[in-house]
Amino acid sequence: MQHPVLSNKRILILYYVLWVLIIAGNSLILINYLNYEVLPSIIESTVSFILFSLFGLGLWYMERYTNVSAGAQWDQWMTHFGAMVLGIVTWLGLQYVILTNLGPHSGFFKDTFLSALPIKISTGVLFWILITLVFYVFSYHDKLHDKLLMEAKLKENIQQAELERIKSQINPHFLFNSLNSINALVLIQPVQARDMIVKLSDYLRKSLQVKADQIHSFQEELSNLLNYFSIEKIRYGERLEINTEITKPCFEAQLPSMILQPLMENAIKYGVESAINTASIALYAKMRDNELVVIIENSIEGNNMRKGTGKGLNLIRERLQWVYGELDLLQIIKKENTFTVELRIPQQVPEKHLVAS
Amino acid sequence: MKALIVEDEPLARQLIAQYLSVEKQISAILEASNGFDAVRIINKEHPDIVFLDVELPKLNGMEVLELIDFQPAIIFTTAYDHYAISAFEKNAVDYLLKPFSEDRFRQALGKVLNNEFTGIKDLKNEMPGTIERVVVRTGNKIKVIYIDEIKFLEAQDDYVNIVMEGERHLKHQTMKFFERNLPEKDFIRVHRSYIVNANCIDQIENYEKDQYLITIKENNSQKIPVSKTGYNKLRNALNF
Numbered sequence: 001m002q003h004p005v006l007s008n009k010r011i012l013i014l015y016y017v018l019w020v021l022i023i024a025g026n027s028l029i030l031i032n033y034l035n036y037e038v039l040p041s042i043i044e045s046t047v048s049f050i051l052f053s054l055f056g057l058g059l060w061y062m063e064r065y066t067n068v069s070a071g072a073q074w075d076q077w078m079t080h081f082g083a084m085v086l087g088i089v090t091w092l093g094l095q096y097v098i099l100t101n102l103g104p105h106s107g108f109f110k111d112t113f114l115s116a117l118p119i120k121i122s123t124g125v126l127f128w129i130l131i132t133l134v135f136y137v138f139s140y141h142d143k144l145h146d147k148l149l150m151e152a153k154l155k156e157n158i159q160q161a162e163l164e165r166i167k168s169q170i171n172p173h174f175l176f177n178s179l180n181s182i183n184a185l186v187l188i189q190p191v192q193a194r195d196m197i198v199k200l201s202d203y204l205r206k207s208l209q210v211k212a213d214q215i216h217s218f219q220e221e222l223s224n225l226l227n228y229f230s231i232e233k234i235r236y237g238e239r240l241e242i243n244t245e246i247t248k249p250c251f252e253a254q255l256p257s258m259i260l261q262p263l264m265e266n267a268i269k270y271g272v273e274s275a276i277n278t279a280s281i282a283l284y285a286k287m288r289d290n291e292l293v294v295i296i297e298n299s300i301e302g303n304n305m306r307k308g309t310g311k312g313l314n315l316i317r318e319r320l321q322w323v324y325g326e327l328d329l330l331q332i333i334k335k336e337n338t339f340t341v342e343l344r345i346p347q348q349v350p351e352k353h354l355v356a357s
Numbered sequence: 358m359k360a361l362i363v364e365d366e367p368l369a370r371q372l373i374a375q376y377l378s379v380e381k382q383i384s385a386i387l388e389a390s391n392g393f394d395a396v397r398i399i400n401k402e403h404p405d406i407v408f409l410d411v412e413l414p415k416l417n418g419m420e421v422l423e424l425i426d427f428q429p430a431i432i433f434t435t436a437y438d439h440y441a442i443s444a445f446e447k448n449a450v451d452y453l454l455k456p457f458s459e460d461r462f463r464q465a466l467g468k469v470l471n472n473e474f475t476g477i478k479d480l481k482n483e484m485p486g487t488i489e490r491v492v493v494r495t496g497n498k499i500k501v502i503y504i505d506e507i508k509f510l511e512a513q514d515d516y517v518n519i520v521m522e523g524e525r526h527l528k529h530q531t532m533k534f535f536e537r538n539l540p541e542k543d544f545i546r547v548h549r550s551y552i553v554n555a556n557c558i559d560q561i562e563n564y565e566k567d568q569y570l571i572t573i574k575e576n577n578s579q580k581i582p583v584s585k586t587g588y589n590k591l592r593n594a595l596n597f
Contacts, residue, residue: 172437187372237366276415
């Protein structure tokens with residue numbers, strides 16, 4: 001942390017304006033109540049307080065390297081106290097040396113110094129404590145600010161790590177079942193087996209590459225989704241069908257990469273899991289008020305209670321919030337026979353969040 | 358020898374069927390694509406060997422085993438199961454991790470064909486981990502009960518009475534099984550004969566010194582007795 005007075009010109013000026021006022025005030029007191037002459041009053045006040053102002057600046061470092069707080073140790077208090085005694089003695093000594101060697105009034109200062117000593121000491125202690133307190137407030141405020149900043153940063157780091165973890169997570173059920181399908185296809189339909197290997201490789205490559213803040217076009221996202229769907233279609237055959245309705249302007253829209261993938265995976269998983277017969281998946285996309293709206297829906301057969309998806313959906317919601325800084329971009333609509341997730345993707349991305357892929 | 362393949366993916370079924378087709382001892386290959394069909398076919402056709410996928414729609418492989426009257430030799434197939442594999446070992450002749458090689462398949466099949474297995478042990482207390490649903494048979498139907506729907510469980514001889522909103526079902530099972538396998542934060546064994554869903558408790562009243570009774574929401578007629586240890590468990594679970 002920088003010195004709050006020395007690092008800021010305006011505060012430094014203010015600091016010395018205050019000291020000039022104190023010097024003026026002190027001179028007036030000396031003249032009016034102690035019947036000093038004008039010139040010696042001004043000289044005495046100026047010398048003692050200009051000296052003190054330098055000590056005052058140094059007090060910041062004292063405050064910086066010890067820690068006076070509610071939980072401070074006894075020896076820290078003693079350090080402060082010792083520094084104060086040493087500081088004030090030094091201050092008094094320097095004053096004496098300067099005043100008694102300064103021009104025509106040196107004799108006067110020599111005579112009055114001893115009698116002025118108690119008031120000088122109490123003034124010194126008072127100012128010492130006052131300045132220490134002011135610096136304490138400064139440093140406390142700064143530390144608090146740092147702490148809050150660090151907390152916010154830490155939180156963001158954790159969030160990002162979590163996002164990284166979730167989006168690169170490849171569902172092992174999907175992976176091994178797909179490999180099992182390839183195993184079967186090699187025996188039954190070798191040509192299709194090769195096709196499936198290529199599709200699966202594409203999927204794996206995309207899943208491993210993606211970064212949490214990467215943005216790409218809906219067209220790219222769609223081709224990934226349909227590639228994924230075609231793998232699942234090979235696995236499930238008749239048991240899985242899809243309906244798509246996409247308007248052309250959507251293709252150019254931008255969205256975080258692989259954000260729809262987990263939604264499609266969930267839709268297929270829960271659709272198929274609940275269905276004895278055919279599971280229907282719907283994928284709709286359109287532009288609305290300069291937002292890309294994507295709807296992914298799956299059929300639900302019977303009273304299959306959807307379990308354990310809350311976390312995955314929350315992570316998508318968080319990722320959207322993280323990229324767009326907006327709440328409620330993901331909505332869940334649960335009906336008796338369908339489970340629908342609706343996503344709104346704003347097309348004007350805040351500058352600081354946008355990272356081109 | 359009759360074989361049944363229970364797989365929800367057609368290619369997975371075809372692969373096993375293909376492997377089985379060259380086995381001379383296999384006289385018939387039956388197929389099922391979901392748990393309900395599997396239960397029905399096993400009870401009706403009495404296959405000698407069943408290839409049973411663990412992940413199935415509606416009823417999973419373990420639940421199928423709970424509901425069958427006839428005990429065939431079971432070979433589980435699973436793509437990836439992080440917790441259950443050790444449990445399957447106890448209940449099945451073998452289990453195959455997908456994708457499996459033809460050699461591995463024939464090795465598993467060989468155990469059945471050569472009578473190397475000693476039949477399936479009692480499944481009743483082997484349900485792994487925490488259950489999310491309970492399956493019961495009512496007449497010739499199979500009912501899937503999600504545990505959120507359960508208000509409380511009551512011991513009744515060798516059975517457990519599962520009490521829900523407006524209906525109750527008997528299941529051949531022990532209280533100990535439910536106590537161990539239902540999520541313990543929701544289901545509390547308050548008495549030797551009762552397990553209560555904590556979310557369904559309306560009130561707990563003190564009717565005598567150290568004697569408490571639970572009233573269930575929207576079901577005021579039946580009061581559930583609470584034992585001394587049961588009361589302590591309730592206090593811990595509900596923080597009072």
